[in-house]
Amino acid sequence: MKKKTFINAMQILFRKTTPSVSIAMLWICAVCSLKAQNDSTLLLQPERLGKENILLNKPDYKNEVYTATRSLEKADDLPFQVWVITAEEIRNSGFVTLVDVLKAAPGIRVSQPGSAMEGETFLMRGLSGNQYVKILINDVPVKPGMALGMPIGAQLPIRQAERIEVMYGPASAQYGNEACVGVVNIILKETERPVYAQADLSFGNNGYNSLDLMFGGKLGKDENILRYSIFGSSTVREQPDLFFDDELYNMNNYLLLGLDSTAYTSNGNYMPSDDSTAYPRKSPLAMESRMFGGHVRWRGLQFAYYRMARNEHAALGMNPFALSYTNSSNRLSERIETYALSYNHQRTRREATHLLSVQRYRISNTSTISHIFDRLNWMAYEAGLPNASNEVERKALFDQVQTGFGQGVRYGVADAVDVRFETRHRIKLNTNLNLELGGQIGAGFGTPLNTYYTQPVDLNFSNIQETSKPFNPLDTLLVDVNTYGQLHYRNKHLTLVAGANVGLLPSLVLAPRLALLYRFDSSWAVWANGSGGYRQPSVYANANSIVHDPTLFSSRQNSGGLTKPERVYAGEFGVRYTKRLYRVDLSVFLQESYDLLRDGMVYPTANNPDAYILGFAQPEGRSQRVWGIQALFRTKHFSVERNRSKLDLYFEFFMQRNFGTEWAGPNIPTIDAPLNMPSWQTQMRYFFTINKVEMVLASNRQKEALSKSVLYADRVDRQMSLENFSKFRTWDVTTRLYLSNHFSVYLMFQNLFNREYTGLDATGTPDDLLYPVQQRRQVRFGVNYSMR
DSSP, rough: OOHHHHHHHHHHHHHOOHHHHHHHHHHHHHHHHHHHHHHHGGGGOOOOHHHHHHSSSOOOOOGEESSTTTOOEEEESSOOOOOOOEEHHHHHHHHOSHHHHTTTTTTTTEEEEEEETEEEEEEEEEEEEHHEEEEETTTTOSSSSSSSSSSSSSOOOOOOOOEEEEESSSHHHEEEEEHHEEEEEEEEEEOOEEEEEEEEEEEETEEEEEEEEEEEEEEEEOOOOOOEEEEEEEEEESOOOOOTTTTTTOOOGOOTTTTTHOOOTTTOOOOSSEEEEEEOOOOOOOOEEEEEEEEETTTTEEEEEEEEEEEETTTTTTEEEEEESTTTEEEEEEEEEEEEEEEEOOOOHHHHHHEEEEEEEEEEEEEEEEBSSHHHHHHHHHHGGGGGGGGHHHHHHHHHHIIISSSEEEEEEEEEEEEEEEEEEEESSSSSSEEEEEEEEEEEEEEEEEEEEOOOOOTTTOOOOOOOSSSSOOEEEHHHHEEEEEEEEEEESSSEEEEEEEEEEEEEEEEEEEEEESSSSSSEEEEEEEEEEEEEHHHHHHOOEEEEEEETEEEETTOOOOHHHHHHHEEEEEEEEESSSEEEEEEEEEEEEEOOOOOEEEEEEOOOTOOOEEEEESSSSSEEEEEEEEEEEOOOOOOEETTTTTEEEEEEEEEEEEEEEEOTTTTOOBBSSOOOSSSSEEEEEEEEEEEEEEEEEEEEEEEOOOOOOGGGGTOOSSSSSOEEEEOEEEEEEEEEEEEESEEEEEEEEESOOOOOOOOOOOOTTTTOOOOBBBBBOOOEEEEEEEEO
């Protein structure tokens, strides 16, 4: 049948049948027509590839950020430096902890394993990120108010994150207390699927094993959609393989005040190794982290729950003369539970968001520590030395100090609750101008951590039992109230952000913010910003500053002695060039800090020259100035296909030169370098995908850095000291093979060439190791399943 005759016949037939019969006949005809054709006609015929087919850009998930202005904006249009690590990068690089992620962010120096109290630590523009960076999960703050800094292990939902946004510079103008040098926002995954599942299992050397699970989805349709997710993880490391030389754990390198080896051999908490009396027997420094959480969102209402637990050996990062490495059960057991309820209401020109969170922070009273001769013993012994005129009296003084603070197992405990409420209102004044107003109220009460109790302490908020010596548990209250406003203007060429935060309680402090970006064309832009940040007086620092009176041989907490807020002010200027396949940023920054807390200081009290305070001091005035030059080059995803093979790749390169000065106090000389901050830092990351194989290659190179030990060098008489941490370069490699679209296996090497290098000072006090040892080569093998 000819084509024209067939068409005419079908038209006549359809005109004489009902619509339903016509549709059925059309379907039959289509099926028969396909059946009659050769199968090869269903396939796409080969075509010549053009330039638009060779360079296939993937969606650039790194170019939209929320944290800078608390609304979703293109990163290229923001006058701030924000770095984004996507879920794809987290998966491909094998990241497990937040510090794993931050190690890949430009200009951030990290320490793994870190210390027992804060876990893994990081340094951001010269200040401790655990203490001076606001850390959020879906915009909910998770740092306990009674802790010195945010404890970081594998208990944060890193594998469950859609992306992690890292904003550089003070941000108290929008985030209030503790956003001094930056903000880290962990934004969790959501899916458009009815059901979504993800699982990751890995194991490695030194008894490492990790399991991450996530299950979620959505129910309903249109406006009545319920989104949900449930997730959890468990990570265990039985023994970190740390670098150390023969002198690092030599007890004689930590002797103070003319003491000899009997200072540790006579202590019942000290057990020597089989090789030498001067070297302690070391138990495995085990680490465990657990996490369980979930969130539910319906319309504008969202509820979230996070339960995070961490166990670290108490001596981690500390020198063996301060704490014992012998007892494997000496560990801090920590738990943080957070409940958060938020409501978002949007209208045509207005948007309101309200957030209420309740957090419980607890250090179990089964946490044990074995002291030998730490800084509290040192202070008590030094304070009493003027009254000990001969060897017999000095020996009696030493025995008295050891009995009071340094013998037997001691118990640590903390228990606190934080309640926070935040409200934000965004008003669209016109097409280009938005106004945001808001405020935050927080109240924290409970007992900060103290580790000198002679027996487990039972804490009760209504009636704390005074059952242990030498310190009674200290019940405290912290109230934080602040309010803020911000104007955000944007047109084709100009972006302007101006605002301020006023901290009202417990201290009055102002944190301004002014930023602008001018775009000359689609490629070139210049930007600049100036901002302030603050941290209100620390409850932990006040509770753990100890007053000792040698005339009475009594000690007590110096509660309430630190009253000034710490303040940080910074400015940046940069040039940004963006093309289709790459982006270049050149910038300079200057940051000054005032009234910073200094740990490990020993000084006489103002009212009693015979009494000494140990712990935290707050010298008035400028504390630190850092500035630097930064260069960032990043390509976007692009692919090349040829002969059934596909290569996908992108590349990141970052370089930073740092300068600075530290003023630690009136009796300490000015230090012409920022402490723990390397003079040069270079980072590179390469991402390759060839068909079903992915590879990530990361390099981190850092020059020398100045140790915090220079702060107490004049007061500590040691046989050996180390003021500069040596330069180093490390390489990390992760290779992944996709067995299917949803299932993959991977092999990861951290510190591939097994280079010895150093991290950050654990506490910045005489209790630290001579240098902060880091892990040797870590090897992990894992499997991943993801259906999204």
